[in-house]
Amino acid sequence: MTNRDSSSGKNKFFLVLGILIIIGLIGLYLFFAEQQNPSVTFAPEKEFVTPDTKFDFQSRDKDSGLDLVSIHLLQGDKEIEMFKKDFDKKVDEISKVLGLEKYRLKDGALSIKIKVRDNSWNNWFKGNVVVKTFNYTLDTEPPRITLKSYKHNLKVGGSGLVAFNVSESVKKIGVQANGYFFPAYSPPESDMYLCFFSYPYEFVGRDANLLIKAVDKAGNVRKTGFNYFVSRKNFLNSDIRISSNFLQKKMPGFQDNFPGTTDKLKLFLKVNKELRAKNREKLLSVGRQTEKKPLWSGAFMRLPDSAKSSSFGTYRTYYNQGEKIDNQRHLGVDLASVKGAKVPAANAGKVAYTGWLGIFGQVVIIDHGLGLQSMYAHLSRINVQEKDKVDKSEIIGNTGSTGMAGGDHLHFAILVSGVPVSPLEWWDKTWIRNNIKSKLNLLENNKE
Numbered sequence: 001m002t003n004r005d006s007s008s009g010k011n012k013f014f015l016v017l018g019i020l021i022i023i024g025l026i027g028l029y030l031f032f033a034e035q036q037n038p039s040v041t042f043a044p045e046k047e048f049v050t051p052d053t054k055f056d057f058q059s060r061d062k063d064s065g066l067d068l069v070s071i072h073l074l075q076g077d078k079e080i081e082m083f084k085k086d087f088d089k090k091v092d093e094i095s096k097v098l099g100l101e102k103y104r105l106k107d108g109a110l111s112i113k114i115k116v117r118d119n120s121w122n123n124w125f126k127g128n129v130v131v132k133t134f135n136y137t138l139d140t141e142p143p144r145i146t147l148k149s150y151k152h153n154l155k156v157g158g159s160g161l162v163a164f165n166v167s168e169s170v171k172k173i174g175v176q177a178n179g180y181f182f183p184a185y186s187p188p189e190s191d192m193y194l195c196f197f198s199y200p201y202e203f204v205g206r207d208a209n210l211l212i213k214a215v216d217k218a219g220n221v222r223k224t225g226f227n228y229f230v231s232r233k234n235f236l237n238s239d240i241r242i243s244s245n246f247l248q249k250k251m252p253g254f255q256d257n258f259p260g261t262t263d264k265l266k267l268f269l270k271v272n273k274e275l276r277a278k279n280r281e282k283l284l285s286v287g288r289q290t291e292k293k294p295l296w297s298g299a300f301m302r303l304p305d306s307a308k309s310s311s312f313g314t315y316r317t318y319y320n321q322g323e324k325i326d327n328q329r330h331l332g333v334d335l336a337s338v339k340g341a342k343v344p345a346a347n348a349g350k351v352a353y354t355g356w357l358g359i360f361g362q363v364v365i366i367d368h369g370l371g372l373q374s375m376y377a378h379l380s381r382i383n384v385q386e387k388d389k390v391d392k393s394e395i396i397g398n399t400g401s402t403g404m405a406g407g408d409h410l411h412f413a414i415l416v417s418g419v420p421v422s423p424l425e426w427w428d429k430t431w432i433r434n435n436i437k438s439k440l441n442l443l444e445n446n447k448e
């Protein structure tokens with residue numbers, strides 16, 4: 001009786017102890033079996049990569065810490081271990097930079113598979129496991145460029161056109177001339193690229209280095225030279241006297257651009273340097289808004305019955321009360337006619353910009369396609385709106401003296417991807433036939 005009592009008491013004790021141990025173990029398991037996955041980040045996630053691409057791997061687990069990381073590269077039936085780490089003490093975080101350069105890989109598809117496990121007791125002591133696969137296309141070859149035009153006769157500050165084919169799709173292509181870049185465009189239904197470029201006006205006394213540059217989607221870069229011949233001629237010099245009458249008349253219109261500068265001469269200098277530079281930047285961005293085909297034909301028109309009052313490229317020295325105060329290059333042709341003369345579009349195109357543009361006053365810019373544009377500045381009146389199609393000789397506005405103009409005239413500029421070039425060539429039908437039309441004709445032959 002007593003024995004039975006005591007044995008049943010013992011049994012109860014062990015039963016309770018057993019239950020407590022089980023509850024304790026479950027508690028312990030639940031405590032160590034956190035269910036938070038380790039974080040994994042891997043960049044870049046873009047499609048195209050080169051052997052130089054650097055991949056940034058990061059993983060973090062602040063609950064139970066990281067236990068195992070493995071990174072494998074897969075291509076075809078090849079599987080290469082890029083990185084493996086088995087942690088023997090608690091580590092919360094790892095970051096690693098990985099490259100492809102040491103592996104012998106073929107161009108084409110490849111994947112990178114990442115597996116990370118933490119120290120959690122979750123999943124019956126297997127831990128929380130994250131597996132991620134990233135897919136890429138390896139491209140080791142820079143694009144190949146095949147020239148289609150061979151003769152390029154250039155003048156400093158003048159224009160050129162080069163035609164070429166490229167072996168693969170690209171994210172950037174065009175002519176690079178030191179710090180300048182002239183994008184090339186491939187007209188619809190053609191696989192040929194055409195690039196209007198300039199031997200920029202600033203290379204009047206030194207050599208520019210012109211190259212065709214192509215960057216494919218993976219980032220491989222090709223730079224190819226092409227044949228060109230530059231004939232050099234100095235631009236004119238001229239002295240400009242800034243009178244106090246001019247300052248009184250013109251400067252109040254620019255006060256809003258530099259509210260802190262009340263002295264009229266100081267304001268003039270800021271406008272002539274800083275605002276001019278800002279306005280040129282704007283021309284570069286308008287230059288990118290262009291049709292991918294030529295919208296024009298034949299020689300460009302000059303303002304009828306007008307006299308040239310200032311040439312392209314003229315180096316102007318500004319004087320105030322006999323003292324030299326500034327230098328700037330004049331990057332258009334000034335044409336004077338009667339006051340408020342009607343201004344015809346120099347060629348067919350589409351209006352890319354209308355409105356106020358700082359030193360240029362009221363402006364119209366017409367896009368003729370492939371980055372070629374004409375600009376009409378200091379207008380008193382504008383007849384067209386952005387996106388309007390215009391024909392050659394259609395009246396787009398009237399001359400005036402808005403902006404930094406002393407008297408009524410048209411400042412006419414031709415822009416190649418926003419860079420001013422000499423308009424003389426574009427008024428000359430022989431030059432166009434020999435240097436431009438012959439190359440645009442390649443496009444027609446290429447389509448057939």
Ligand SMILES: [Zn+2]
Pocket residue numbers: 310330332333334410411412
């Ligand atoms: Zn001008």
